[in-house]
Amino acid sequence: MFAAENGLKGDPRLQGISEAIRVVPHFPKPGIMFQDITTLLLDHKAFKDTVDIFVDRYRDMDISVVAGVEARGFMFGPAIALAIGAKFVPLRKPRKLPGKVISEAYELEYGTDCLEMHVGAVKPGERAIVIDDLVATGGTLSAAIRLLERSEAEVVECACVIGLREVKGQLRIAVNYRSLSMKMLRHRLT
């Protein structure tokens, strides 16, 4: 699940990636240690390495769809899509996408939210990956998977820069965390 378990242990790029992410305490509300990937985007090498690790993994897997979850999935997804020759499909909050969409609701801590995808963006039988910056409970990713499966695409894998180990989530299928073991260690110490 985590990068270390996927044969990337010791990949020299992971440390730089981990260190480029900053934690902002009490955002968006008290008690939440927010994993801010925008600092990673400012570090050209770390940003490129992040994209390269995903591209190296997916380029020969016949992926034709990269679906990115709004909004931080948009910061990594298109670069990966371009590099592997796949299309990029944004999965958005309600009423952002024009034209005909399908919607999938998912649970939040309090209440529900909704993810939408364009009708016709994905064809039956296409092989897809879902990208987001971070996975916590897996609720958003599960909704993303359902949207793609409703369009009869095959979700090959979910890929995230960060996996929050200490949050136990119910995931419909096994998802692959591209996690940063170094990052998690730091997290626990602060």
Next chain:
Amino acid sequence: MMRGSLLPRCSNSIFPPPPNSNRLQPPSLKRLSAPTAASSGAQSRLTFSQNYRTAPNRLRCSVSESQWKQDREMATGDEQQDPRIAGISSAIRVIPNFPKPGIMFQDITTMLLDTKAFKDTIDLFVERYRDKNISVVAGVEARGKPNKLPGEVISEEYSLEYGTDKMEMHVGAVEAGERALVIDDLIATGGTLCAAVKLLERVGVNVVECACVIELLGLKGRERLGDRPLFVLVNAT
């Protein structure tokens, strides 16, 4: 670091030009107009369809075809329209009356599904900017709202058709003296782009150019940017 020449100004002020070695061609020479897809002599009509593949985008063209041909000849001068533009243009679909009646929404998500058009779009920008010493690409969030970025930010308010909105940037994301591009999918009135430019200029960044895939003509976006260069791939009305 020098920042005296880069204090925020209204859109009518004149900015000192960048050093010649980094100077870009005036955008008016490089502005690439899109031919209307499948134009057959008659003024093209707008069609809309939910089917991505069978209804190519027809950018509504308010000029007659002879005028369009003339404009195209003027644009060619010593610049041919890049052959990739037609494919990019036809990959963009128009959704009428979104998000509200009367607005013809230029939907670039269909272009993201066309791997060639998407790649060509990026390539056109990359080719233009790769040797220009740009260290920052600032991307604008569509209909962005405040309170999304964690940590310390600076804000810039800007006008909407009704009311105002606020755009934010992280403190410390950029340094005075850096050379930046501002990217958005589309320029209409230019309000959003202007706010983005001001955010950067307030911290002493040199905004070398604004780059958009689409320019909506007739809304004076280019004017609102004043002397700040604007580069677009496709025009629409």
